Amino acid sequence: MDHINSTVTGLMDIFQKRMAEFEEKLQGAPVDSPNTSALAADFTVFREFITQAVIGLQQQIELLAKTVDSMEMRGRRNILLLHGVPEGRDEDTAQVVVGVVKERLRMDGFTADDIKRCHRMGRSISSSKSRPILFKLRDVTVCYNIWFEKTKLKNTGITISEFLTKSRHDLFMAARKKFGVTRCWTRDGCVYVLAPDGSRHCISSVAELNTLQLRDTEGSSVQATPKKPITMTRSKRAAASKK
Template structure:
């Protein structure tokens, strides 16, 4: 319900923003007419003072519209971030295994058995992962490879596996967090700018390390401030 309500509010704000933009465009067009040929825009013989007042009023209105648009954009950005945070929270117990081959295409129990065998043989965990630890697992559609997403029942099991992912270095396997589309796109842009080794995620939050300083990246604005 909360996500649906927020999405409805965002739709209304986007429509209002579009209306403001239309009004702004009309005023900008009128301003151009006034500045290029004021005589044809207003009645002939209109006093210069009246023309100046009209132009001043138009500029004031245009400025107010621009400020209104800025405020709307900030609200929409906050709403988008809130929706994204909620979606990411729903993925908090999930991990994605990349590089897996010969994944069984039979029953669901075969897939779970494959997953358990991988974790218990490839990772040096202090415990055995059991079927009771896995809520659900399935193969994700992908253009390349067969990524396998696993949702764990307990966060502690999920975290233990995630923090053991370094053991898979140079094996052809990797384990990543399940990120929202918006967050994944941001991560890719972050990696393009600072490099793969200097960017990572933890609990859905994107971190970078530049000049020995750790920083959280939540938006493109945060990324643009990185030198």
């Protein structure tokens, strides 16, 4: 999908460049020629048609990308990622997850049978950095229980996160960078941001994130410039007292 978007964007750039070159040549043609006037009118209509066609195509691609992303995220709703657990040789990742859930989250009824699939993500690159463990739960209720109990992992070096799609993960990282780690979180695959005024926002695109940041920046700039108190110098106060 990203490749299609970049292709359409590239076509739009080429179109704009060629149209600009043609318009420049058209403006250099004799003005009093009837053929030039007709060609200029046809060019304007053609340029508007192509521009609207490309914009419509881009909007359809964006809608399709959101639909595919939503379907993919729906298939990940029972999947969680466990970060910060040391990686051992010939380990049983399911038992590692069970140990964390039982000992750290104090969910004694949790067993390996609750896990449908479990493995470390990616290739082992460095022995000093442990890979996250992906585990898929059989029951969405168990998944929610683990998610709501993950606050017990605070200050342990171990964290639990959702298995976001690439676009949502990139959006989440961008939101944390702009608003801070403590003001951003995810829930059911959705990215939430807590604005400085205390309002909560669910964002689904970088455009929404930029709009939210711009609005908060403008609001803070208005509040950050209070009226300065009127002060008078010693000479002005003396002159005023003589009047």
